[in-house]
Amino acid sequence: MIDYFVSVLTLISIFAIVVLALNVRWGWAGEFDFFVYGLLALGAYVYAVITLPPAPKNDPGLIYMLGLSQPFPVGVLGAMTVTGLVSLIVGAVALRNLRQVFFGIMTFSSVLIMAAVISQETPIFNGYNGVFGLAQPFNDLLQLSDEQYSFFFLGLCLVSLFLIYLLLERIFWSPYGLVLRAIREDEVAAAAFGKSPYTARLKAYVLGGVIAGLSGALLVSYLTAFNTDAWTPQETVLIFACIIIGGTANGRGAILGSFIVFGLILEGTRFLPPIPGHPDAPSAVRAIAIAVVMLVFLRWRPQGILPERHLKDGEPGQPSAPLRALWSRLRVARGR
Amino acid sequence: MPALLDVIDLHKSFGGVQAVTGMAFTVEAGSVTGLIGPNGAGKSTVIETVTGFLKPDRGTVRFANRDIQGLTPHHISALGLTRTFQLPREWPSLTVLENMLVAAIDGKRDKLWRAVFTPGPLARAQKDDLARAREVLDSFGLLGLRNDLAKTLSGGQKRLLEFARLVIARPRMVLLDEPMAGVNPTMRARIQESIERLVHHGMTVLLVEHNLDIVEALCDTVVVMALGQCIATGSMQELRLNPVVVDAYLGSDAVITAAVDG
Numbered sequence: 001m002i003d004y005f006v007s008v009l010t011l012i013s014i015f016a017i018v019v020l021a022l023n024v025r026w027g028w029a030g031e032f033d034f035f036v037y038g039l040l041a042l043g044a045y046v047y048a049v050i051t052l053p054p055a056p057k058n059d060p061g062l063i064y065m066l067g068l069s070q071p072f073p074v075g076v077l078g079a080m081t082v083t084g085l086v087s088l089i090v091g092a093v094a095l096r097n098l099r100q101v102f103f104g105i106m107t108f109s110s111v112l113i114m115a116a117v118i119s120q121e122t123p124i125f126n127g128y129n130g131v132f133g134l135a136q137p138f139n140d141l142l143q144l145s146d147e148q149y150s151f152f153f154l155g156l157c158l159v160s161l162f163l164i165y166l167l168l169e170r171i172f173w174s175p176y177g178l179v180l181r182a183i184r185e186d187e188v189a190a191a192a193f194g195k196s197p198y199t200a201r202l203k204a205y206v207l208g209g210v211i212a213g214l215s216g217a218l219l220v221s222y223l224t225a226f227n228t229d230a231w232t233p234q235e236t237v238l239i240f241a242c243i244i245i246g247g248t249a250n251g252r253g254a255i256l257g258s259f260i261v262f263g264l265i266l267e268g269t270r271f272l273p274p275i276p277g278h279p280d281a282p283s284a285v286r287a288i289a290i291a292v293v294m295l296v297f298l299r300w301r302p303q304g305i306l307p308e309r310h311l312k313d314g315e316p317g318q319p320s321a322p323l324r325a326l327w328s329r330l331r332v333a334r335g336r
Numbered sequence: 337m338p339a340l341l342d343v344i345d346l347h348k349s350f351g352g353v354q355a356v357t358g359m360a361f362t363v364e365a366g367s368v369t370g371l372i373g374p375n376g377a378g379k380s381t382v383i384e385t386v387t388g389f390l391k392p393d394r395g396t397v398r399f400a401n402r403d404i405q406g407l408t409p410h411h412i413s414a415l416g417l418t419r420t421f422q423l424p425r426e427w428p429s430l431t432v433l434e435n436m437l438v439a440a441i442d443g444k445r446d447k448l449w450r451a452v453f454t455p456g457p458l459a460r461a462q463k464d465d466l467a468r469a470r471e472v473l474d475s476f477g478l479l480g481l482r483n484d485l486a487k488t489l490s491g492g493q494k495r496l497l498e499f500a501r502l503v504i505a506r507p508r509m510v511l512l513d514e515p516m517a518g519v520n521p522t523m524r525a526r527i528q529e530s531i532e533r534l535v536h537h538g539m540t541v542l543l544v545e546h547n548l549d550i551v552e553a554l555c556d557t558v559v560v561m562a563l564g565q566c567i568a569t570g571s572m573q574e575l576r577l578n579p580v581v582v583d584a585y586l587g588s589d590a591v592i593t594a595a596v597d598g
Contacts, residue, residue, distance in 0.1 A: 167452065174451030174458055175441040178430075182438040185427035192387070192421075193439050193505055194413035195446065203448045310431045313466065313482055 006150045008267050013157040014218045016258035017164055019242040020251060021211035024168065026240075027249030027308070028177065029204040030184035032104040034236055035090055036212050038111035041231040042086060043079035043216025045118065048131040048226060051075040055126075064126045072137035072221065080213040087209025088202070095201045111236075119228045130227020137221050157218055161255070164211055168251050171207075173311075180204055181249070234287075238262070241294050247304030256305060265289050339398075340365040340509055340540050341386070341417070346395035348378075348385050355381040357564035359395075363509070368531070368541040370551040370572075373561035374585050379544045380422070382561070383511050387419045388412040400508065414443050416508035422517055424494035428487035432478060432497060435486050436469035437462065439501035468504055476500045476530070492523040499530035502539070509540040516547050528554065548572070548586075560585060 018040050025033040051074075054067035070078075094106045119128050137156070139149055171177050180200050183190045187197035220226045242261045247253020266286055275281045297304065339362040348356040356378040363369045371379050384390040386397050388409040397405040399417050413419075427435050450458060473479045476496045481489065489497060495515065502510055515527050524547070531554055534541055545551050551558060552572040560568045560575060562584040568575055575581045 170455055171448065171451045174455065175437075175446045175462070176448045176451040178434060178438055179441060179446040181430060182427045182435075185429055186425050188389070188409075189421070189425035189427065190438070191389075191409040192413055192419050192425075193501070194410050194418070194443055195438070195441075196408070196410040200446070207448065308429070310483070310485075311434055311437070313433050313470070 003147070003150065006154050008263060010150070010154045010157050010222055011219075012258055012262045013154070013161045014215050014222065015239070015242070015262050016161050016255045017157075017215035017218065018212050019239050019246075019254045019258045020161075020164055020168055021208040021215065022239050023243055023249065023251065023254040024204050024211065025208040027243060027254070028172070028180050028184065029201050031095070031201065031205065032100055033107050033205075033208070034104055034233075035087070035107040035110050036208060037231055037236045037239060038114050039083045039087065039209050039212035040216040040219065041118075041226070042114065043083045043213030044220035044226045044230075045125040045131060045216075046082045046213070047075040047079040047217035048134055048220050049125065050078040051134060051221075052131065061129065062126060063123050064131055065124055075221075076214060076217045079217040080210045083213030083216065084206050084210040087206045087212075091202045091205035091209075095198060095205060108233075111233075115228060115231070126227075128228055130225065130230070131220075132225035132227075134221060134224040136224070153222060157222075160214065160218060164214070165251050165255065168211075172249075172251065176200070176203075238266075238290065241290050243304070244294050244302075245297050245304060247306035247308070248302075249308040250304070250306045253304050253306035261290065265293065338365055339363065340400060341542070342396075342398040343382070343386060344396040344398070346382065346385060346397065347393040348381050348390060349393060354564055356385065356392075359561065359564060359566055361559045361566050361569065363540060363542050364557070365540055366535075366538070367556045368535055368543060368554050370555035370558035371542055371544045371561060372546070372548070372551060372558060372585065377561040377585075378564040379561055380513060381564075383419055383513050383542075383544060387417060387511060389419075413507070417511070418502065418505060418507035418509070419511040420498055420502070420513055420515060422514045424491070424498045426486035426489070426494050426497055429485055431483050432473065432486055432489070433466075433469055433482040435497060435501060436473060436482075436504050437465050439505040440465040440469060465504075472500050472503050475503075475533075492519060492526075495519060495523065495527060496530065499527070499534065502534060503537055506537065507539060509542070510534060511542045511544070513544050514546065515543070516545055516550060524550070 018036060022033065022036045025031045025036060049064050049066040050068050050070050051072065052064070052067050053069045055062055055064050090107065090110050094103055098106050118125050121127070125131055136149055136153070142149070142152065144152055179190065179195050183195060183197045183200050191197055238261055242257035243254055244257070245260055246255070246257020269282055269286045269289060272282055272285060341363040343362070344360050346356055346359040359378065359382055371382070373379055381390065385392045388404070388407050388411065392405050395405065396403060399412070399415060402415065404412050404415065404417070427438065430438070445458060445461060470479060470482070473482055476499065478493065478496060478500060481493065486494070486497060512531065515531065516524055519527060528550055531541060531543065543551065543555060555572065557569060558572050558575055559566055560581050567584055568578050568581045570578070576586060
């Protein structure tokens with residue numbers, strides 16, 4: 001049972017990273033982006049071919065590019081760089097004139113094109129069969145047992161998630177984050193105040209892409225294999241569901257949403273009693289549950305459980321509310 | 337006084353419609369210049385083309401001795417030429433205070449790399465902005481609303497917020513596109529005060545407005561537009577006696593009023 005929880009928690013923290021990536025694009029910048037899951041896949045592939053040894057010369061069932069036998073950090077950096085660059089290309093085209101549903105169509109088509117190319121053009125990432133046989137990161141140094149290693153890897157994922165969360169919090173509250181949200185609200189008015197909507201959006205798009213690449217690298221090093229079956233349009237819906245339920249433009253909300261969708265709903269439905277003669281029932285129930293919860297939130301609480309946070313300001317000339325609270329607590333402590 | 341904005345032979349058409357045909361005018365630094373004319377004269381198109389929201393077909397726009405025609409709106413605004421819109425365009429799901437901070441952020445601070453690597457200086461600058469934002473909001477009577485989302489403000493409050501944003505952004509020149517449109521008489525006085533306050537802060541103003549009393553009260557020079565061209569320039573008093581202007585825009589009542597006043 002503990003293995004099960006560790007594995008679920010590991011996957012949730014990996015998916016939470018890609019949810020945070022989509023939150024940058026969708027929550028902060030307001031882009032209806034479908035490309036993010038394609039980037040997770042691309043990051044996974046790129047990480048794989050950087051860390052795997054060269055493909056065997058005489059095996060037609062296993063061909064892929066590169067095969068550099070590099071360690072985990074190099075693979076992660078490579079994955080993040082490639083997903084960042086691909087985001088730059090897609091974003092530079094899509095963000096110029098397309099908005100909302102048109103932007104969605106463009107990015108969705110980009111994923112389909114990428115999936116078609118990767119599955120048909122075998123020499124890139126071994127086509128439909130995908131890449132497999134990846135080593136566990138750092139375990140050649142650590143020499144841990146499988147059970148110990150699963151805890152180590154969970155720790156690695158949680159630390160990554162936490163660092164990404166902190167980084168994004170810093171950016172969210174920065175002038176850049178504020179300007180980006182203003183552009184989301186009204187880009188024409190933002191341009192009238194000297195802010196470049198295109199540049200700010202493109203930066204957010206690349207930032208989201210880089211983070212999605214990290215989650216892809218973590219996912220493939222956890223699964224040790226990856227192929228085209230692993231990324232379907234359904235996964236994209238799940239990532240959107242995390243944000244809609246957890247809270248739009250709120251990093252904590254995105255993480256909470258990941259726990260609810262991937263933990264409570266997806267895993268929780270596994271424990272439903274089986275219906276005799278209907279072996280597909282649990283997966284159908286899962287899909288229906290996600291859809292119903294999403295609809296309920298969109299109708300009655302579109303901002304999600306944890307809504308977007310705002311800069312709160314206390315009385316003029318006074319310290320802000322949290323500082324004031326701290327101050328009064330100090331005074332109590334000093335016995336006044 | 338030197339010209340801050342110089343528009344020369346500006347042309348803009350939409351398909352077969354010639355909206356602006358050879359418009360030319362200047363705005364002197366530190367002045368309040370009015371731009372009036374009948375509906376469809378091309379006033380809004382002039383504002384849109386001067387501020388880069390529309391690309392002119394041909395013509396020159398010089399701002400502070402620099403050709404700016406064809407530049408993007410954000411680039412022109414960063415040079416110090418900002419505009420408002422006929423309907424106030426706040427950032428609705430940001431708070432009033434955040435609206436002010438966005439306007440206060442200059443082009444050097446809103447960089448992504450700075451957010452990641454130099455949060456300290458940014459936080460200090462933000463603190464200064466906050467103090468200034470509170471001060472300006474207080475002077476516009478909006479301080480109590482600073483933590484409310486901008487979309488919850490009334491129409492008049494949104495107008496005031498727009499002026500407050502201009503005061504904190506401190507452009508060299510603002511183009512006000514019908515700031516009195518759809519505003520009740522009490523609010524009209526407050527907006528007139530707000531425009532005076534922009535002038536007090538050293539901004540040059542180009543005011544597009546149909547309310548001629550306000551134009552007369554505020555503007556040193558008035559440019560009259562009809563059919564995409566400038567047909568006259570002068571003080572409001574001179575224009576009331578100009579037969580071309582009377583014919584195109586003011587109507588004969590204006591002559592009578594001017595004669596009685598005179």
